[in-house]
Structure formats: C-alpha cells, structure tokens
Amino acid sequence: MWQRREFRRFPIDKLKIDRSFINDLTTSADAATIVQAIISLAHSLRLKVVAEGVETAEQLALLREIGCDQFQGFYCSAAVPPSEIEKFIRSNADAVLLRDQMASEVTQSKLAVLGRR
Numbered sequence: 001m002w003q004r005r006e007f008r009r010f011p012i013d014k015l016k017i018d019r020s021f022i023n024d025l026t027t028s029a030d031a032a033t034i035v036q037a038i039i040s041l042a043h044s045l046r047l048k049v050v051a052e053g054v055e056t057a058e059q060l061a062l063l064r065e066i067g068c069d070q071f072q073g074f075y076c077s078a079a080v081p082p083s084e085i086e087k088f089i090r091s092n093a094d095a096v097l098l099r100d101q102m103a104s105e106v107t108q109s110k111l112a113v114l115g116r117r
Contacts, residue, residue, distance in 0.1 A: 015042040019053025019073070026058050036066045043067065 017038055024031035035051070042049045051063050054073035063071060080088045 012047065014048045014050055014070075015045075016050045016052055017068075022051050022053045022055075022059060022063075022073070025062055026056070032062070032066075035063070035068075039067050 015038070017035060021031050021035050021038075025035055026032075039049050048069040049067075050070040050072060051059075051068050052072050054060050054063065054071040054075045056075060060071060060075055077088065077092070
C-alpha cells in the first residue's frame with residue numbers, strides 16, 4: 001500500500017505544472033480547475049509549485065491569484081545559457097519588475113468568468 005510517508009522520503013520540494021495545462025488556463029474552466037487542484041495538493045504536501053510555459057500576463061495573473069509560487073516561460077524570457085544569466089539579470093531586473101507589477105494589476109479574475117459558463 002502506497003502511503004504519504006513513502007512519497008516524502010524522496011528529496012522533492014517542488015512540483016512543476018506542465019505547459020499543456022497552462023496553455024488552456026485562461027480559456028478552459030476545466031484546465032483552470034485542474035491547475036488549482038494541483039496547486040492545492042502540492043501546498044498540502046508543503047511543496048512549492050512552478051508553472052511552466054507561461055506566455056501572457058493574463059496567465060501569470062491567474063496563476064498568482066490561485067497561489068502558484070513560481071513560473072517560467074517566454075513571458076519572462078526565452079531560455080538563457082548559464083554563462084549569460086548574471087548579465088541577463090542585471091540588464092533586465094527593472095523591466096521584469098515593472099512587467100510583474102503590471103500583471104498583478106489585472107482587475108478581473110478569468111477564473112471567475114470561466115466559472116460562470
């Protein structure tokens with residue numbers, strides 16, 4: 001019988017949500033419900049959640065609203081080689097901060113709209 005304590009023996013501290021769920025996040029109530037359930041389950045296991053494939057401010061705003069901890073995707077940047085990471089961070093810190101602030105100002109939850117359908 002599989003038990004939670006067996007799962008916790010693995011050195012896991014993050015759970016990544018596949019981009020296939022994120023692609024439909026703002027257009028499908030089912031996808032939004034699944035993502036919200038994944039986040040809830042991960043948090044109940046004390047795991048951080050990373051959404052991959054985030055490409056729009058709308059996706060990011062909804063993920064933040066439902067409690068996603070981190071994201072990755074072209075909304076932030078294309079892939080950057082390890083040797084160029086420091087340069088990227090230094091040259092883009094202000095732009096990323098501004099973009100994040102703008103994304104958090106989305107006023108209406110797409111999830112609420114989808115739930116009314």
